[in-house]
Amino acid sequence: MKKNWLSYMLVSALLSGALTSCSDSFLDLKDPNHFTNENFWQDKADAESALAAAYSPIKYQMNGYYGAFDGWLNLNSRGDDIFTILNEEASMWDIATFQNSATTGNDPYGALYAGIQRANIVLRYIDQVPASGITESDRAMIKDEALTLRAYQYFLLVNNYGDVPLRLVPSNEDDPNKTSSPEAEIWQQIEKDLTDAINDGNLPETRPAEQKGRIEQGAAIAILGKVYATQHKYKEAKETLKGLIDSSYSPFGTSGKRYRLMENFVDNFTTANENNAESVFELQYSSDGDMSWGNEGGISLGSSLAQFVGPAKSGGWAKLMPSAFLVSEFTTETRGSKPTVLVPDLDKDGNPQYNEDGTQKMKEIANPDKTAEPNSKYDKRIYASMFFTPEEYGDWVTEENGWYDGKFYGGLFTMDDLWTGNASKMAGGAPIFNVSQASGAQIGKFLLKKYTAHYVKSKSADNMGNVEGRANNVRIIRFAEVLLLYAEACTKEADKDGANWALNEIRQRAGLPEKEFQQPELMKEIEHQCLLEFFGEGHRFDDLKRWYTTPQIQMILKGNDKQGAYNFREKHKYFPIPAGELNNSSVEQNKFWK
Structure with missing residues (x-):
């Protein structure tokens, strides 16, 4: 199942290079052994291969946004739910303790722009595929999938860096000296891309087994709801998420619709229950390919999260602990x-x-x-x-x-x-x-x-050499997040009943008694449930950013004995744009790090 879709990744490196950096003279050679804009866009398989390349920078095994190094480590280490073990990774320690700079570690900035570039390539060239090679419904679906991927990667950029360049066409057709656009302009484009993708109605509500991991309608809607909530547009967030809940969610303990909370919480984190009914957006990993440390260049299709976070006794490196x-x-x-x-x-x-x-x-x-x-x-x-x-x-x-x-x-x-x-x-x-x-x-x-x-019977279960362990998918958006974002939006819009309903769905799955929270108590309970539900999934720091001001965040971090809490300042709510990017473009450092 995984291998079918992920096999498209084998052409990702070749494809991205051929379609983004080829000179006119090279294209004129018409070499049938190389991908070019003239010989590549022949059928649906070509278009899907190009689309698969747009997923890769998010999921790169090592340096993708959700990759184990530095992605997963940095996502988690800034939160007060995690204790970072000293003397593990120097760059992670600097970020965890808010001592980082523009030259710290492997930054996701470039990887996210690689994903945007690849989505732009799909949007620019897919219409070159002749009607004999693709149905119009498939063409439209792939376009909306690319729009969603572009929007999601811009969301990760603006949320982590503030003002960034807005590129909506392939780089060879864009202004090479483009500077950063204001955050408001980036947010507006994200909303437009997602709204267009959703309203077009071309994204499927569910996909067959061989396409699992690809964007569905529910993923686009959930991302849009999160985009609204992050901007404190709670009215829009509530309406968007309520539509998804009403149309596709089966309340806890029932079934029949596309989404429901899994009865056993652990089913969201094992190979046996991948792409389950709670999964809204899930990154696909496989034990296929070489056991190399890289970004699908070798080719390595596996995840290395277990290696990085597992206990030392089971072959892991145990770089993080619960706080x-x-x-x-x-x-x-x-x-x-x-x-x-x-x-x-x-x-x-x-x-x-x-x-x-x-x-x-x-x-x-x-x-x-x-x-x-x-x-x-x-x-x-x-x-x-x-x-x-x-x-x-x-x-x-x-x-x-x-x-x-x-x-x-x-x-x-x-x-x-x-x-x-x-x-x-x-x-x-x-x-x-x-x-x-x-x-x-x-x-x-x-x-x-x-x-x-x-869940693997092995004394070295967390070592990267364990086939089953490295095949485990990473769940990026679970329906639990949809419910808790909805509860938050309801609270901010003074809908006590809606917030309590969503909260109690989460509490019931956790085995906790149903409770009726009054309006002043709701946000405290939502924060508590988000902390427990998403511990170790990289949510905590972004949640604090959404809920509190900088002085409040520092006070919370100090009160919870977060490592480096006394170093925390306004700029640490964002990453600096990497020095390497500044040296090779007209982009200026974001205002927080100047």
Whole structure:
């Protein structure tokens, strides 16, 4: 399934070079062994190959926006839900502690413009495909897919850099000295591209298995809703997201429409349940190809997230950990009383004991048949998000005989194994997880679990050499985000009922009791649910940017013991435009970093 669509990526490097940098003299050679604008655009397969190239810069295994290095590390390390381990990556440490500069690390700026360039190529040349080679409906669908990809990559640019150049045609047809456009102009173009793609009605509501991962109508609408919310256009966000929810979402516990929340939260982060009913936009990875460290040049189609975030004991590099603040938020609310059963009260030799009236003595114990699903003490998402030992925190479930497929195979590691394996990496510091118990506070042990290969039965599950682990897709937009953005928009528009409905959909899946929040309480609960729902998915820092001013963000980061919090300034809400880009263009550094 993945290989069919991803195989188009094999021509991405050749295609992007041939269609963007060929001189007129080269094109005049008409060499049939090279892609040119004259010999390439022959049929639908050519157009889809060009379109696939526009996806690549987002998903590059290493340096794409969602790639493991530096993309995923930088997305997560700026948030207060993550603790960055010292002495791992110098550039990540600088960004995590707000000490970065225009020369720090591998920046996504250039990759995003590569994606925009490729989308512009599709939009410019697809009409050259003759009618004999493509249906008009397919041509229209590919155009709208390219518009959505261009809009999404401009959204990532403007949200991370502010003013940036607006390029709507291939670079060989554009002004090479173009300077940055104001943010407002970029936002306007993003809205136009998405609105056009949605209103055209050419994007499918769902796709067949061999096309999974490609933009659908729901993805375009969800992106537009997020674009509105990011600009605080909450009326428009509410209307847009409500339309998507009403037309395509089945409330939790039911089915029948395109989208629904998965019953088990962990199903959003394993290979067994890719492209599921909760997935709105998902980047496709595969174990096919070389196990090389690169950007599909070799060709490597796999993901390396598990390698970067997995525990050292399982072959990972464990560059990130949960923060103490995150753990405290996960353990604030419990799911109710402990499930128990009555059993005979036996003496030390195993003999039954009796009361004075002759009846057998009984005692109440935790039900031995209860497991983490669905009768655990805490929010169910904690068990899919972090490695820890539940019974150390008064929970009545165990760690299922050890991690790494321990539930079914007896377990390859205990939590103590994983923690000991990480001990040498923590020499430069680690969070102190104080989880309050009836007996007082105790220091706990937590490691990041989300996007590790914990579901693989292997002692080196997180090593890049593990075939299944590197095939795991990355979920960029889940319907949970649609619901929480909708709750936020409803709150800002004083629609208490709409906000509570969406919040309780999320709470119900987490195993938390339904609650009715009053208007003043809603945003606090939305922030709390966003933190727990998207921990380790790179949302937290952007959420803080959307909700708070710079002084407020700094106060929050300080209060939550975020590394480098005292360094945080207005400019750190954005990345600087990389020095290499400034040296090769007429673009000026954005106003925050001048």
